[in-house]
Amino acid sequence: MGTGRLYAAVAVRAFRRYATYRVATAAGVFTNTVFGLILAYTYIALWDEKPHLGGYDQAQALTYVWLAQGLHAAVAAMGGGFEDELIERIRTGDIAIDLYRPADLQAWWLATDVGRAAFQLVGRGVVPMAFGALVFELALPADPATWLAFLVAVALGVAVSFAIRYIVAMMTFWFLDGAGVQQLATLVGIFFSGMLLPLNIFPGALGELGRVLPWSALIQAPADVLLGERTGSGLLSTYAFQAAWAVGLLAVGRLVQLAATRRVVVQGG
Amino acid sequence: MAEPSRLADGLRAYRLIAAMWIRSTMAYRASFAMTVVGQFVGTGLDFAAILLMFSQVDALGGYTLPEVAFLYGLSGAAFGLADLVIGSTDKLGRRVRDGTLDTLLVRPAPVLAQVAADRFALRRVGRITQGLLVLGYALVSLDISWTPLKALMIPAMMLSGAGIFAAVFVAGAAFQFVAQDASEVQNSFTFGGTTLLQYPPSIFAQDLVRGVTFVLPLAFVNWLPALYVLGRPYPLDLPEWVAFLPPLVAVACCALAGMAWRVGLRSYRSTGS
Numbered sequence: 198m199g200t201g202r203l204y205a206a207v208a209v210r211a212f213r214r215y216a217t218y219r220v221a222t223a224a225g226v227f228t229n230t231v232f233g234l235i236l237a238y239t240y241i242a243l244w245d246e247k248p249h250l251g252g253y254d255q256a257q258a259l260t261y262v263w264l265a266q267g268l269h270a271a272v273a274a275m276g277g278g279f280e281d282e283l284i285e286r287i288r289t290g291d292i293a294i295d296l297y298r299p300a301d302l303q304a305w306w307l308a309t310d311v312g313r314a315a316f317q318l319v320g321r322g323v324v325p326m327a328f329g330a331l332v333f334e335l336a337l338p339a340d341p342a343t344w345l346a347f348l349v350a351v352a353l354g355v356a357v358s359f360a361i362r363y364i365v366a367m368m369t370f371w372f373l374d375g376a377g378v379q380q381l382a383t384l385v386g387i388f389f390s391g392m393l394l395p396l397n398i399f400p401g402a403l404g405e406l407g408r409v410l411p412w413s414a415l416i417q418a419p420a421d422v423l424l425g426e427r428t429g430s431g432l433l434s435t436y437a438f439q440a441a442w443a444v445g446l447l448a449v450g451r452l453v454q455l456a457a458t459r460r461v462v463v464q465g466g
Numbered sequence: 467m468a469e470p471s472r473l474a475d476g477l478r479a480y481r482l483i484a485a486m487w488i489r490s491t492m493a494y495r496a497s498f499a500m501t502v503v504g505q506f507v508g509t510g511l512d513f514a515a516i517l518l519m520f521s522q523v524d525a526l527g528g529y530t531l532p533e534v535a536f537l538y539g540l541s542g543a544a545f546g547l548a549d550l551v552i553g554s555t556d557k558l559g560r561r562v563r564d565g566t567l568d569t570l571l572v573r574p575a576p577v578l579a580q581v582a583a584d585r586f587a588l589r590r591v592g593r594i595t596q597g598l599l600v601l602g603y604a605l606v607s608l609d610i611s612w613t614p615l616k617a618l619m620i621p622a623m624m625l626s627g628a629g630i631f632a633a634v635f636v637a638g639a640a641f642q643f644v645a646q647d648a649s650e651v652q653n654s655f656t657f658g659g660t661t662l663l664q665y666p667p668s669i670f671a672q673d674l675v676r677g678v679t680f681v682l683p684l685a686f687v688n689w690l691p692a693l694y695v696l697g698r699p700y701p702l703d704l705p706e707w708v709a710f711l712p713p714l715v716a717v718a719c720c721a722l723a724g725m726a727w728r729v730g731l732r733s734y735r736s737t738g739s
Contacts, residue, residue, distance in 0.1 A: 231654040235665075238671065239526070242526050243526065250522055374494075
């Protein structure tokens with residue numbers, strides 16, 4: 198079996214695994230919709246007070262709300278994907294078995310995360326977005342090319358998100374309890390991904406800082422693409438930004454993994 | 467009369483189980499300190515969002531930052547209190563699914579007390595502290611014409627608000643006997659509820675406000691009594707005296723939630739494996 202087929206099979210199994218929990222998915226969709234509804238009204242109040250805040254009109258702002266609710270599970274902006282499992286395997290020592298396997302550790306988990314993200318984009322993304330579009334006036338693009346460009350940005354966002362969470366999980370080799378680092382990474386992620394509020398309404402330097410950090414690749418970048426704020430060379434530079442962070446952070450993750458496995462003393466019972 | 471002794475039993479069991487979990491948490495002090503800080507900061511992100519909004523505007527739905535902070539602090543502290551005391555009930559779905567609830571059924575203590583104290587998370591004081599700090603900021607910066615009644619309403623709001631949220635937690639737990647995997651639905655009403663109450667009612671659609679006043683009476687946690695303290699007009703043309711209803715609403719909600727719990731517990735059939 199070729200390596201490409203192996204990882205594709207892993208991704209497909211991960212997709213099916215997440216697809217198994219239908220009731221949990223429905224519950225997640227319900228929760229996202231409730232939060233979307235609450236946030237939509239706060240955004241309306243905000244944009245009523247100051248139209249064109251951050252360069253968005255009200256319809257774009259509302260689109261942002263529903264997009265963030267539909268997308269955050271797929272890009273794991275609040276954590277909660279493969280890393281819980283990987284951290285547990287490092288903590289218990291099961292990781293030793295994984296290191297024996299004739300598959301690359303990072304690529305294996307990347308494949309599972311791609312499967313998970315693909316399911317959650319469909320399973321948790323479509324319904325909140327459709328609900329938002331029914332209840333509010335959104336600025337969704339009619340052009341299929343924009344949607345396609347958006348999907349590319351989401352895929353790159355998932356890669357950046359995976360790379361960050363992989364590094365976080367690797368930290369468990371040193372801390373043995375991953376909870377603290379994971380919590381910190383989650384908080385920073387929520388704040389700088391654009392999940393909390395769009396980065397373009399952050400004041401001054403804080404907004405600019407948010408723009409260059411990798412987390413903006415998760416929600417802010419795909420949102421800007423979908424809202425038609427990035428076209429032509431702007432679109433390419435958004436992709437380049439996301440891809441650069443993805444490649445850079447995946448490489449860092451690999452180095453950390455090397456350092457960890459070289460010093461690893463597997464916990465035994 | 468069996469009821470009072472049963473209540474005393476329940477409280478005693480709750481105290482013992484909670485104390486055990488606190489002892490167990492304290493075995494890892496550094497980890498505990500980190501999770502308290504994490505909870506504090508995590509909860510604070512909501513308020514950071516509000517601060518970011520007010521860095522762009524002077525008012526939201528006609529309310530200034532200290533007024534919004536007043537609503538936020540009351541809702542946050544009341545919810546934090548309920549979450550600390552009874553928030554563990556949201557893990558019930560897992561116990562129903564894997565059958566470990568059976569263990570609780572054979573112990574000589576009320577099941578609700580055991581479920582509520584299960585994995586008692588002292589770190590949730592981080593949430594209460596954050597709410598109280600924001601409330602403190604609001605009280606310092608607001609210019610309220612205080613009366614003894616208004617002063618009394620602040621602690622009353624927190625306790626009744628916690629009571630109302632506790633009822634939502636218990637009702638949600640009862641729902642999990644049926645729903646199992648759908649435990650996240652409960653978050654919509656608990657975490658979603660407190661998020662809703664952080665913002666002034668004037669920004670929401672009238673039907674939504676009607677829903678959280680007459681159906682799921684979250685408006686009594688802070689909106690209605692807080693608007694009285696702030697001297698603000700009420701939503702939906704409600705009369706002024708509704709501001710004094712929260713304690714009664716809390717008692718009624720807890721009674722209804724208690725009934726729902728009994729029905730849910732009676733319907734429990736173990737996994738059979």
